[in-house]
Amino acid sequence: MNFTDKVVLVTGASRGIGAAIARAFAAEGASVAVNYLQNAEAAEAVVAACTEAGGDASSFRADVTDSDAVPALVDDVLETFGKIDVLVNNAFRPYKFDPENRRMFWELDWSHYQAQIDGALRSAHGLCKAVLPDMRRRAEGAIVNIATDLVARPTIPYHDYTTAKAALIGFSRNLAVETGPLGIRVNCVAPGLVYPTEGSKDTRESVKDMITAQTPLGRIATPEDITGPVLFLASPWSGFMTGQTLYVDGGLVMS
């Protein structure tokens, strides 16, 4: 897959899945805009890794849940790279995936949901809206939103997190219908439990074993497992796919 001359904006790319996605695009020759919120050092490390992998990269600090910051972020990226071919909405509000200490439904109030909806949906909404003018000018573009396989199979009911990601899938399908006639594709990648990441670093071995036991491919996903389907959905190889969700969880969910 060749992404030479393509510009890719990955949100939440200083660590975990986002960082892996940034590196993977860079390795295929892309220019990558590495968005991060707090850890400038980590973001710079990702930029360095991207350059080393053969691509071009720059870091961009911005809170993607901030409606004012998002257009400025997109303007910065356009200023630096001239265009945006691919947007990967990977950022989400930090969440602890701890099956044993999760909040039960009656312990949650709306603010928990709102926080996750802001993290997953508000950020994607703002970014999609901000990149569309540039993509429409060129009548092409690909948007990949990172969801979760918990939407299809809530093995652990992380109510607030999973509900927000479910909304993101619905959002993506509607956007796909709206922008299809303009040549812009919108798809989702729904990973299973990915280890190691900041969110999953405390997940107990027994939980991982349980998931592994039910997964046809017999292991837990690594961040690098997620990158292939993301690159595929961003590439012309998926040129006739839009509004789809690819489950990347070793076959745990089949739909």
Add this chain to the structure above:
Amino acid sequence: MIEKAGYLPGLADDAVDWQTLRFGGNDNPLEIAVPVLTDAQMKALAGRVRAASRERLKSLTLAQIIGIIDAAVARLLDRSDPVRRKAEEILPIVTGYDAEMIRLGLTGYLKTFRKSELQKFAAEDFANPLILDDFQPMPKGGFARAFGPDVLAHIWAGNVPGLPVWSLVSGLLVKAGNIGKVPSAEPLFAGWFAQVLSEVAPGIADCFAVVWWKGGDTDREEALLRESDAVLAYGGNESLAAIRDRVPVTTRFLPYGHKVSFGAISRTALDTRKAKDTAHQAAYDVIRYDQQGCYSPHVFFVERGGRVSPGDFAQYLAHELDTFEKKYPRRALSISEARDIAAWRHGEEVRSFAGENRGLIGNPDNAWSVAFVDGDEDLSPSGLNRTIKVVTVDALSDIVPRIAPYKRLLQTVGIAAPPAELYSLSAALGRAGVTRICALGHMTAPEAGWHHDGRFNLLDLVTITEIERSAETAADTYAPYAD
């Protein structure tokens, strides 16, 4: 592969000089042998066609002639017919157009020459088509009959496959003998059509011929013009003027010059449900034969105030063109065609730097280009081959002054507008010089019996002989039964 062009009744192949035209490049080489006649051969051919048309064609009724054309067209509509199969195989190589586009285009086009359509065709121009067969009573008194020329010359141009059939059929319907000169860009179809005609009706096999000469060969051209009673010619104004200068003054000359066409899209066609279909139809008009037809659009004027803005429409149009590229790819361009597109793109790009209200969608790698202008912009020719401009107007009536500079060149307007607007705008467009108004998506497929460039296809070809009432009355006095 070698294919012979032309149709030369009475001339054996080995009596004629043949020249070779090459098509298809290295992948799919095709040689076409085109006939080069001497003056004497051209004169003899014209004499043969003249005699046969007098003796054979003029003794047939219009209904019989329609029956013959219908039978020939039925063969060409039959996809198992050898000539049809050859056309489907060879025309994509000759013209470069996508094979599917040609196949569908041929069928859609030939369908307009079936019996029922030919009857409408004749009825369009003649209140009583029997006037072509015999003297008919006239409302003013007396009788009249229409006679077609003995030899009608056709000088065809361009590379849209099948176009010569139009004028050839027109000539046959008025019982003219026909000699057509095919263009080097597509020298085959007219000859095949003549061949099929001669097979379905051997009796009229000498009533038409298809010849060729190299563009600019005025000697050969004059040899034909001298022998013709009427001349139909297609092409640019310059070449038409040159032909006109060589046509004897007593010979009727009917020129069809280059034309410019465009689209007009009302805000009512741009709600969130209809806009996509509107863009689809508009894109179809652009991609058909890569804008090579006189009826192909160069600009879409789009009214402001719809739910989908003209700028958004331009983006929908761009995507539709991109989608069509996968279904009906643009043909390979010549160097000069590619240069024309680059020049057009460059011009649009430079102007878009100057103002916020302009833009160019797509990149030079795309097999299409859409320019967008939100401001005062007149009609202007596109770079052809799927380059199109979307121009914003406050109201569709604002189009009228913007097309004024092109009055003499206007032809088709594809319209998407509600009834009241369709009729009011059509009146203004007609005054401005437009001769054909059709739905978006139909620009490149005129209906049977259309009046090409606002003229009468059949009526222009004939002369009317009238028996005045005085002759009719006087005759009675000389009758043997006169009291």
